[in-house]
Amino acid sequence: MNAADRLKLPPVVMPEQEPAERIHNVREVPFGFTPEMALQEAQRCLHCTNQPCVKGCPVGVHIPDFIQAIESGDYLAGIGIIKQTNLLPAVCGRVCPQEDQCQKDCTVGKAHRDIGQAVQVGQLERFLADWERENHAAVIPQIPPTSGKRVAVIGSGPAGLTVAGDLIKLGHAVTVFEALHMPGGVLGYGIPEFRLPKEIVYQEVAYLTRLGVDFQYNTVIGKSLTVDEVRKDYDAVFIGSGAGLPNFLHIPGESLLGVYSANEYLTRANLMHAYNEDSDTPILRGKSVAVLGGGNVAMDSARTALRLGAHRVMVLYRRSEEEMPARKEEYHHAIQEGIEFHFLENPLEILGNDAGWVTGLTVQKMQLGEPDASGRRRPLPIPGQTSSVSADVVVVAIGNNPNPLIPAALPGLQMNKHGGIVTDEETMETSVPGVFAGGDIVLGAATVILAMGQGRQAARAIHAWLTRTTETAKG
Amino acid sequence: MNTIRKREELGCNVIRYVVDAPIIAAHRKPGQFVIIRVTDHSERIPLTIADANPDTGTISLIVQSVGKTTREMAMLKPGDAIHDIVGPLGRPTHIQQFGTVLCVGGGIGIAPLYPIAKGMKEAGNHVITILGARTRDLLILEDDMRSVSDEIIVTTDDGSYGTKGLVTDAIRSLVSGGTHIDQAVVIGPPLMMKFTSLLTKELGIPTMASLNPIMIDGTGMCGGCRVTVGGEVKFACVDGPEFDAHQVDWDSMIRRLGTYRTAEQAAAERYDHQCRVGLDAKESR
């Protein structure tokens, strides 16, 4: 097929659960492409020589190559190509902000002057990963003889899982220490089932276990074991402890009953299964829920509230639609599901009744001023314009900061002013020799793919470090 | 893993468990706690490490059955395992040689008070203990507390044992009798902690309290355990659980404990019903 014909093909419409139905269950919203759909979508790719999609991908997945493999029906080759650079395609296909990455500068989208027309790289990636999982096609690689080196990985989020996967394949012994009783980090406790089925995360972990990775749950490094003990027992340490420290607004009323951090709300719902009516872990099922924030965390909280039976869910965001950092797909899904968006509204106070229960909020109307440090236009209050909204549950989803547990437990560690660990940009080594870090604990709340990318870099450097020390020991 | 070695009923729905947890036993300090899940579908609940033996690799947990999860736990027997135990969590108690330390405990709060009193005693303090209970049958761990205290006073609301009255009455009479107290520690029902704290503030006695807000992860991730101390938001699981009692916003903390009252009652009723149905089925066989 020539380029002109390819450009005429319309994007394949992803089949999805109907909004009216899906707000009553936690099953995944998009069903995924059938092989026919995947082929049709793959045929839309022009196989550009300059590969703007690859440049847009933080880990440089060989996108046109895997799309070509789909077109020629060789799925096994296709998934192999992705996995050269991306260990968790079933996850990334679902949660990456493709519209800011690979799909952003896709030639097809540009040709139509509509990013919505770009080749659906994420959906194709998901297709291959799901095919591999559903057909048990995951290849168990030949693992080299054991190196005799031991690596400790702290945290089982995407950063930690990537390091574990890469290093076990190089013959090192890997132990992953996880504070919670379940693996996956945010993939397990934060991102809801309807967006990322937990089964996917658990299968990835099962795969790593088969390769020989040892997972130690219920182990908080810095508490259960000191960082020094871990350093003594292992030849290298990777810190992937994430950005699990919820921010609050520090406005009056935040300790009222019915005010949640998004982390608590989502953890109750996901990790502890409170979406299930007879779960042992309770959650307040608000009728009218206000979510504060505009990112993925806010979308997830709002859509979870609907599935917990709310009649009205509002997202209050202090900037405008344009600045909203959430993935476009989630925003569209949220709108389809009937979530109300209140832009340019900044909460001033959370209101409560005599018994201490939330009743609503006072909000300040905002307008956009000059761009701020983030390049986005700064929201400024419009004097005198305040209003109130009523709500019986309020979810604060204004972001997370790096988890301070490990930094507090390892005094020599150099930190930046946002509470992140300072590392070498290339090797991800920290100021403490033999200790590496990556993911949200370095970047602050970022993305799955960046966490994975840093995990990759760190794994490469850890391998070099381990083999180097072998050589010096020999010499 | 996490196997129960010993189970001992201490009366009034309080059970002491000795559980295998070698890593925790080796690392814990007085004042720290664990979070457990009894089964793979249970809620995560915090429990103080009442004692530990690094040589046998065991910790003791003292649990009062108050709701679904703690009742489920009460069904466990030696040989059974607790599905998950994570810890030690929280900051250890600040233990030093203060001089005279007053340990005030009430209800199940006496369980977390015991390791602290023991630590204070070992640090060379003169330990005076006041234990409060509504009635004699509800008093636990009196002998254990006695073994680590230089003086002990028991109060009961109804006068069925010890002195009739509240722990605050006992504190007042101690102080008016000329006893000088350098530091107080109070752990018990939130209302008791609040009133004890108000009194020691008035008497100028520095006081720490161990707070028991609702928790999930215990690592500072959810913020559910937040309390207001000195006007600032603190996460009890990582910044506490002990705080300067005089700075704690008690009313807010007490209110937040009631967040899930309706759901908790329903869960406990469902659980009791299931147990009863189970029993009836057995009897009819």
Ligand SMILES: Cc1cc2nc3c(=O)[nH]c(=O)nc-3n(C[C@H](O)[C@H](O)[C@H](O)COP(=O)(O)OP(=O)(O)OC[C@H]3O[C@@H](n4cnc5c(N)ncnc54)[C@H](O)[C@@H]3O)c2cc1C
């Ligand atoms: C609700 C929500 C939705 C999101 N949606 C998206 C999205 O759609 N797309 C996207 O790209 N990104 C999204 N993100 C961001 C993304 O999930 C994170 O950037 C990513 O998970 C970071 O990975 P990580 O491995 O660095 O850390 P995490 O995933 O945070 O994992 C860290 C792990 O370390 C454990 N840990 C912490 N301290 C210790 C310790 N001392 N000892 C042992 N274990 C410890 C934690 O329990 C946790 O399991 C979202 C985040 C949230 C909260």
Ligand SMILES: Cc1cc2nc3c(=O)[nH]c(=O)nc-3n(C[C@H](O)[C@H](O)[C@H](O)COP(=O)(O)OP(=O)(O)OC[C@H]3O[C@@H](n4cnc5c(N)ncnc54)[C@H](O)[C@@H]3O)c2cc1C
């Ligand atoms: C740091 C800390 C240490 C603790 N140590 C002990 C201990 O050593 N022994 C012990 O028996 N209990 C202890 N608790 C309290 C214990 O966690 C609760 O009793 C338990 O969570 C109740 O669970 P449930 O499902 O049985 O009851 P639920 O039905 O959930 O609750 C029953 C009652 O307990 C209250 N409650 C619920 N969750 C908590 C909670 N997390 N903390 C306090 N009260 C709660 C509720 O307000 C309700 O009135 C501690 C709590 C904390 C935070």
Ligand code: SF4
């Ligand atoms: S930019 Fe778009 S069309 Fe070009 S190779 Fe990448 S995915 Fe295909």
Ligand code: FES
């Ligand atoms: S229990 Fe979650 S932050 Fe303290």
